[in-house]
Structure formats: structure tokens, C-alpha cells
Amino acid sequence: MGIEVSIVLPKFNSRQLAVDNIRLLHAHLSGWCRSFEIIVVDDGSRPEDRLQARDVPASVRLIQLEKNSGKGAAVRRGMLEAAGEFRFFTDIDLPYDLSAIDYAYSLMKHKGFPFVAGDRTLRSSEYSVEAPLARR
Secondary structure, rough: OOOEEEEEEEEOOOOOOOOHHHHHHHHHHHOOOEEEEEEEEEOOOOOOHHHHHHHOOOEEEEEEEEOOHHHHHHHHHHHHHHHEEEEOOOOOOOOOOOHHHHHHHHHHHOOOOOOOOOOOOOOOOOOOOOHHHHHH
């Protein structure tokens, strides 16, 4: 049987944040998901902010874009590389509680939703981290 869940994380700089959150996400998925992959697409970070294989669990795939092409290009590249039956992307800062992934997965797998999207503009939206004004 193939990979059930793919998570794509576009990344630009913020090396330590990425290391911490990739480990957190990996532990979370390990708790409930039969088979998963995490794909980190580094969108042309400075050399000192690039991840190395030793920074993340062995199963995490690192894709390095040589020049900054924008978040959309990084997400696209990761989604094209993903092999999961259910594919997700989120920001490297994991701005939502990780249970949102579980919930979206459940809606797709058990209720047949073809697509699930979050919306930061809804009054009921809650952030796990404080987003800068420009992102709100």
C-alpha cells in the first residue's frame, strides 16, 4: 500500500523554526497516520538557513530550490513531488493547531470531500502562533 498522507511545507530562511516544527509535525503524524511523508521545499534560503538531512527525521524529504521563486512555486514543486493519496500544504510556522490536518483528512477520507481549505479571515479562525499584520 502506498503513502496515505503527504504534507508539503514551503520554507524560506527561518532554519531553527523549521527544524522545531518539522519535528513537531512528524511526531503528530506518527501518532495517528498509517503512512505519511513530509516534503520541505526550501525556496532559495540563504546558505546558513538551509536544512541538512541531519536536522530532520530521516523520512523527511528536502527539496532545495536554488533561487527564491515564491511560495506558490515552492508549494507547486512539493505537490508535484508528493505521492500521498491525501495531500496537504501549510506554512512552516504551522499557524494552526495540528488537529486541523486530522480534521481535513477525516472530511476527505470518510465524507468524500474532494478539497478542504482553511480561511484565516473567518471570525472563528484561531492561530497557534501570532501572525504578522501583513499576513493577517
